[in-house]
Amino acid sequence: xxxxxxxxxxxxIGFVSLLLLLVVILPLALDIFRxxxxxxxxxxxxxxxGLVLCWGYGGILSLGQGVFFGLGGYCMAMFLxxxxxxxxNTKIQSTPGxxxxxxxxxxTALPFFWKPFxxxxxxxxxxxxxxxxxxxxxxxxxxxxxxxxxxxxxxxxAIAAIMTILIVGQQGYTGGINGITDLRTLHGWDIxxxxxxxxxxxxxxxxxxxxxxxxxxxxLTKLGRILVAMRxxxxxxxxxxYSVANFKIFAFCAAAVFAAVGGALFTLEVGFMSPSFxxxxxxxxxxxxxxxxxxxxxxxxxxxxxxxxxxKTSLSETFPQLWLFGLGALFIAVVLAFPNGLAGIWGxxxxxxxxxxLASRTKKSGNGGLVANGAPAE
Amino acid sequence: xxxxxxxxxxxxxxxxxxRRQLMMGMAAIPALAMMPRPSFGAGPATSAVNTxxxxxTDSEVTVGILHSVTGTMAISxxxxxxxxxxAIEQINAxxxxxxxxxxxxxxxxxSDWPTFAEKAKKxxxxxxxxxxxxxxxxxxxxxxxxxxxxxxxxxxYPTFYEGLEQSKNVIYTxxxxxxxxxxxxxWVNKTKGAKTFYLLGSDYIWPRTSNKxxxxxxxxxxxxxKVVGEEYFPLGHTQFNSVINKIKLTKPDVxxxxxxxxSNVAFYKQLKAAGIDMSKQTLLTIxxxxxxxxxxxxxxxxxxYACMKYFQSLDNANNKAxxxxxxxxxxxxxxxxxxxxxxYLGPWLWKLTVEKAGSFDIDKVAAASPGIEFKGAPxxxxxIHENHHLWSKTRVGRAKADGQYELIYxxxxxxxxxxxxxxxx
Numbered sequence: 001x002x003x004x005x006x007x008x009x010x011x012x013i014g015f016v017s018l019l020l021l022l023v024v025i026l027p028l029a030l031d032i033f034r035x036x037x038x039x040x041x042x043x044x045x046x047x048x049x050g051l052v053l054c055w056g057y058g059g060i061l062s063l064g065q066g067v068f069f070g071l072g073g074y075c076m077a078m079f080l081x082x083x084x085x086x087x088x089n090t091k092i093q094s095t096p097g098x099x100x101x102x103x104x105x106x107x108t109a110l111p112f113f114w115k116p117f118x119x120x121x122x123x124x125x126x127x128x129x130x131x132x133x134x135x136x137x138x139x140x141x142x143x144x145x146x147x148x149x150x151x152x153x154x155x156x157x158a159i160a161a162i163m164t165i166l167i168v169g170q171q172g173y174t175g176g177i178n179g180i181t182d183l184r185t186l187h188g189w190d191i192x193x194x195x196x197x198x199x200x201x202x203x204x205x206x207x208x209x210x211x212x213x214x215x216x217x218x219x220l221t222k223l224g225r226i227l228v229a230m231r232x233x234x235x236x237x238x239x240x241x242y243s244v245a246n247f248k249i250f251a252f253c254a255a256a257v258f259a260a261v262g263g264a265l266f267t268l269e270v271g272f273m274s275p276s277f278x279x280x281x282x283x284x285x286x287x288x289x290x291x292x293x294x295x296x297x298x299x300x301x302x303x304x305x306x307x308x309x310x311x312k313t314s315l316s317e318t319f320p321q322l323w324l325f326g327l328g329a330l331f332i333a334v335v336l337a338f339p340n341g342l343a344g345i346w347g348x349x350x351x352x353x354x355x356x357x358l359a360s361r362t363k364k365s366g367n368g369g370l371v372a373n374g375a376p377a378e
Numbered sequence: 379x380x381x382x383x384x385x386x387x388x389x390x391x392x393x394x395x396x397r398r399q400l401m402m403g404m405a406a407i408p409a410l411a412m413m414p415r416p417s418f419g420a421g422p423a424t425s426a427v428n429t430x431x432x433x434x435t436d437s438e439v440t441v442g443i444l445h446s447v448t449g450t451m452a453i454s455x456x457x458x459x460x461x462x463x464x465a466i467e468q469i470n471a472x473x474x475x476x477x478x479x480x481x482x483x484x485x486x487x488x489s490d491w492p493t494f495a496e497k498a499k500k501x502x503x504x505x506x507x508x509x510x511x512x513x514x515x516x517x518x519x520x521x522x523x524x525x526x527x528x529x530x531x532x533x534x535y536p537t538f539y540e541g542l543e544q545s546k547n548v549i550y551t552x553x554x555x556x557x558x559x560x561x562x563x564x565w566v567n568k569t570k571g572a573k574t575f576y577l578l579g580s581d582y583i584w585p586r587t588s589n590k591x592x593x594x595x596x597x598x599x600x601x602x603x604k605v606v607g608e609e610y611f612p613l614g615h616t617q618f619n620s621v622i623n624k625i626k627l628t629k630p631d632v633x634x635x636x637x638x639x640x641s642n643v644a645f646y647k648q649l650k651a652a653g654i655d656m657s658k659q660t661l662l663t664i665x666x667x668x669x670x671x672x673x674x675x676x677x678x679x680x681x682x683y684a685c686m687k688y689f690q691s692l693d694n695a696n697n698k699a700x701x702x703x704x705x706x707x708x709x710x711x712x713x714x715x716x717x718x719x720x721x722y723l724g725p726w727l728w729k730l731t732v733e734k735a736g737s738f739d740i741d742k743v744a745a746a747s748p749g750i751e752f753k754g755a756p757x758x759x760x761x762i763h764e765n766h767h768l769w770s771k772t773r774v775g776r777a778k779a780d781g782q783y784e785l786i787y788x789x790x791x792x793x794x795x796x797x798x799x800x801x802x803x
Contacts, residue, residue, distance in 0.1 A: 033503045037496065094803055104542050104587065106803075165612055169581055177582040177613070178517045179491065182524045192528050271524060274491050274517065316448075316493075317500070320486040324448050 006216065010351055014299040015212070022205045032194045039201045039269045041309035042208055046262025048289045048301035049215050050255030055287070056295035057224060058251035059231030060148070064156030065259045065286045067163045068131040070278035072260025074167075074174075075130055077273035078114060079123035080183040080191075099180070105172030114173075120187065127264045128257055135256035139249035146245070148234075157280055164279040179274025183267065191268060204265050208302070211258055215298050218254065227251055259286075292334050294343025303342050421477020427737045430530075433506040434738050439478040441466070441725070442485065442501035444512030444522075449489025450614070450639065455514045457669055458536050458721035459484070460708045462511045465725035468703070475729045476738070483507065491521040498522040502529040508738045509534060511724040514717070516540060516584050523548070530740050534724030537717050538664070538686065540587035541797040546744045549727060550767045550795075552720040553687050555588045556802065557793045558664050560595055561772040562685030565787050566632055567600050570660050574606045576630035578621065578637060580665075581610040585636035588664065591802045592634060598801070606630050611637065616644035622652045633661040642670050646678045656681030662774075667715025668781060676781035688719040688757040689775045689783040700756040713781065719756050726752055727762065759792070767795030 007015055026038055047065050054060050085099045093103040098110050116122045138159065142152055167174045175181070183191070190196060218224055226247055229237045238244045267273045276282065285308075293304020311330055315323035338344045419437035421427070433440035443462050445455040466480045474480060483505050485497035494513065501507045502525065509532040513519045516539055526533050526547040533548045541554035566572045575596050579585025589608060596603045606628045609621050625633060637645050642665070649661075661682040668690050671679055690701060690713060700722065704714055727750055732738055735746035750762045761769045769792040775783030 033499060040496075092798070101583075104540075104583065106590075168612065169610075171581075171583060171586070178520045181520045184524075192524075270492060270495065272492070272495070272521060274521070276491055313496070316486050316488060316497075320484050321447050323486065324488075 006220065010354075011216075011299075013354070018212075018299055018302060019209070022208070023202075027198075027201070032197055035201055036197045036269060037309075037313060038306070039197070039204055040266065041306050042204055042302070043262040043266035043269060044286060044289055044305040044309065045208060045302040046211055046265070047255075047259040047286045048293060048305045049211050049298055050258030051287060051290040052293075052295060052298050052301045053215055053218060053227070053258075054251045054255035055290065056297075057219060057231065058227040058248060060248055060252055061153045061287070062156045062252065062255065063153045063280070063283050063287060064158075064160040064163075065255065066278045066280075066283035067156075067160050068135060068256040068259035069263035069266070069282075069286070070163065070167075070273070070275070071131045071134065072127045072263030073267045073273040073277065074180070074263075075117070075123055075126040075260075076264040076267040077180040077183060078117040079120060080186060080267065081180045082110075082114065082118050083186070084182060084184040099175070100182070101175045101178065101180075102172055107172050111173055127260055131256040131260035132253050135253045136249060139252040140245075143245040143248040143252075148248075157283070160278060160280050160283045164275050167275040167278060175274075177275060179272055179276070181272040181274075183271050186268070192271060197269075200265075200268055204269065207261060207265065211261065212298055212302070215258075219298070223247070223250070288331060292331070292341050294341030294346075296340070297343030297346075300341055300343030300346075307342065418474055418477060418479040421474075422736070427476055428508075428739065429737070430739050430741075431506060432508045432738050432740075434478065434508060437478060438481050439475055439508050439738060440481050440483060440505060441728075442505065442507035442510035442512065443482050444485050444487055444494065444497055444501060444510055445514060446487045446489040446518075447484075448486055451487075451489040451514055453673070454639065454669060454717070455487075457712075457715060457718035458511075458514065460712070461536075461704070461714075461718045461722035462725055464704055464707050465722050467707070469725055469729050475732050476736075480725070487513070487518055491515075491517045494518040495521040495525055498525045498531070498533075499529070502526070502531040507531065508732075508740075509725075509728045509743075511536070511721065511728075513537070516582070519543075519548075532728070532740050532743055534728060536721035536724060538720075540584045541799070542587065542803075544765050544767075544797050546766075547740070548766060549724070549747060549762065550797075551723040551727065552717060552768075553770060553772070553793075554767055554795050554797045555584075555591050556796050556799045557767075557770065557772055558686060559588055559591050561789050561793060562662060562664065562683075562774055563592060563595050563600065565685075565774055566660065566662055566683070567603060569787075570631065572631035572660060573603050574628075574630045575603065575632045575634050576606055576625055576628060577608040578633065578635045579610050580615070580636065580638045580641060581612050585610065585638070585665070588636050589634070591799065594802045611641060613639060613641070615641050618645045618648045619652070622648055622654070625654070626652070631660060633659065635661060635663045636665045637663075638665050640673070642666060643674050646674045646682075650678050666777075667717060668713040668783065669715040669718065671777060671781045672713055676777065676779045679777045680779040682777045683774055683786070684777065684783060685772065685774050686716040687770045687772055688716045689773065689785060690714040691775070691782045691784060692757065692773075693785070694756075694758060696754055696758070697756040723752060723755055723760065723768075726754065731762075761792070763795050765795060765797055767797060769794060 027035060047069055051065060054062060081099045087097040090096045090100065095103055095108045098107060142155060168177045185191060226237060226242060230244055230247060234244055289305035289308050290301050292308050293300035312327060315326045334341060424434055424436050428434040443459060445459050446452050466482055469475065470479050483501065485501060487494040487497060501510050511534045513522060513535050514537050519535055523545060527545060531547060534551055535548055536551050538552040538558050539554060577589045577592060579589050593605050596605055607624060663682060663684050664686060666684055701714060705712060730752060731743050731746050731750050734750060735742040747762050747766060748764045752760050758771060763769055771789050772793050773788040774786045776786050777783055
């Protein structure tokens with residue numbers, strides 16, 4: 001109840017149970033291989049949380065979040081790749097000291113835009129700034145011209161397609177369709193060992209809760225309320241004197257930065273980055289995670305990405321030939337039966353029971369004369 | 379309150395369908411014991427042949443199969459899965475490996491490179507597979523390579539590919555680029571008198587590297603020959619009209635095409651529609667196997683030449699037995715392409731290597747690989763080189779309207795694999 005201003009009771013329950021699940025239950029229950037998979041799924045949660053803000057609250061459907069996920073991921077991958085491409089590691093190449101795919105594409109020197117990525121602080125700054133600036137440019141160009149709704153979704157999708165073609169086409173500079181692979185160490189610390197995977201997992205969970213708190217903060221401020229107002233009645237907000245475009249740009253940039261952080265962590269967890277996370281299909285999948293979780297719920301976003309990816313892994317392990325049908329059926333079932341996703345199921349079925357349970361307990365204890373402060377059970 | 383909850387649970391548990399299923403499953407256990415036992419388990423002691431904790435028991439050894447059976451690559455990779463299963467079945471029918479039956483675990487890479495990496499890790503870390511047959515595209519191989527090197531696994535990779543790679547943990551059973559390209563270019567130059575070449579490709583590393591090697595060979599090693607055009611298209615591209623017009627204008631002696639996947643269908647149909655007659659215009663491809671012709675349609679590509687190491691129509695005893703066994707297992711209508719045959723080699727080469735090494739240990743298998751000969755290969759005799767690629771012959775075939783290739787030319791000797799060719803990089 002202390003946090004009642006920031007989290008209401010049900011949100012507090014959600015926060016604590018997610019904390020328990022991610023920090024205690026999963027690390028104890030799973031071996032490191034499965035835990036690393038969970039870590040991979042969680043990187044998508046960042047994107048999904050961003051989409052809750054941007055799509056759920058702001059009503060701006062972006063089908064191009066993969067672009068920002070990829071930008072963050074590539075910034076991290078470029079730093080790690082340069083560290084993995086020391087002269088000693090790349091003796092076999094015709095130009096030692098540059099990443100292997102550059103050598104295969106007859107580059108003989110490091111391109112200028114790769115050079116700053118030798119510095120870790122620069123790479124970290126780039127992970128946030130590159131997607132933020134890029135999304136600001138897109139957002140400003142679109143929203144200032146009052147492009148919205150379906151048209152905006154189509155344009156973001158086109159950007160995702162352009163980005164993929166660009167990365168695949170410029171393979172000497174980007175690694176092409178193979179992506180940037182074989183990443184090994186971070187400041188000399190081997191990220192491939194089991195021990196490192198445990199540490200990376202907890203680092204990621206820390207960032208995830210930071211992201212949840214930031215998202216919750218944005219949601220609760222006046223800004224969050226303006227976003228909702230914009231979604232419901234854009235014109236009224238505009239006539240009330242607010243600059244709708246600026247708020248939309250903010251929501252879009254925020255979602256982009258969340259996605260980029262997820263992408264950077266993905267690169268660390270999985271050990272490579274490739275254009276298959278940038279294109280249209282992965283971008284739409286990211287929207288699906290949000291939809292399955294419930295697009296108005298920050299916690300739902302986390303559970304949605306966990307559930308969909310877990311289903312993807314386990315169905316494909318059990319039914320290598322048929323699993324895509326199973327996954328499709330899951331989506332259809334969720335959308336038909338529970339249009340508000342997991343959060344809807346929680347809100348409609350679980351939450352009332354908990355409330356009833358708590359209420360009956362308070363009543364019972366009230367009968368026993370144990371009410372301390374006499375507060376109504378709400 | 380707790381007690382109430384528990385009794386409630388148990389009451390429900392009795393009626394649960396899961397429980398019923400479990401009980402029925404348990405009832406089947408005695409039946410299992412009555413089934414005839416295969417005669418495996420007569421090999422050397424497990425402790426002697428498996429010192430690193432792989433999934434080897436006294437009667438069984440587990441290997442992995444890792445290909446895409448869903449997504450865009452499924453159409454290409456299905457043949458490889460079928461060939462690997464056939465080889466495993468045949469090996470088991472002849473006594474297995476070191477007296478152990480091969481059991482396989484199949485995983486789906488879903489045409490998605492990170493999924494390949496995830497599944498490769500599962501096969502090595504969770505399932506402790508003694509070997510993995512798998513991957514198709516270069517991108518999937520690049521994604522799993524660090525996994526195989528880190529967890530010390532053994533991958534048998536079936537596809538012809540761009541080279542520039544060599545790993546202790548991979549045996550490349552397809553051809554690398556120089557094996558596939560140089561002999562074909564020499565042949566077309568000599569027999570067709572070809573002087574001008576137009577290079578085409580899908581836009582990724584294999585076609586680009588292959589065309590680079592082709593260009594170096596054409597310009598540096600063939601007298602008076604030159605490249606008159608070079609173009610790339612994104613994967614899945616279907617509009618080839620502009621490049622076909624350019625080809626009509628430049629009139630190259632040879633169209634050298636390395637287009638992959640579904641794009642092929644559009645490309646060859648549009649070539650034909652544009653009136654380019656393959657009986658007059660020489661077209662040489664290194665990317666269209668019988669599998670692809672199935673989609674393109676034999677009548678659209680008849681007359682084109684392909685340069686690779688295997689065609690289904692090869693006339694030798696090994697191949698005839700292989701083709702009939704394959705069709706018996708997977709149906710009369712299936713076709714067998716170059717990669718399918720190379721995939722078939724994987725389990726056999728692994729078996730021969732394990733038996734030479736006398737151990738399933740990855741390090742010993744890797745060390746014993748160079749020099750392994752497989753005389754029963756459908757393509758003829760093959761041998762593993764020091765660099766873990768195969769010595770193999772290169773062949774040129776001409777596509778017929780029935781979807782098969784007729785053999786036109788084959789190199790006299792095995793061609794040495796050279797993944798890091800000097801002067802071609």
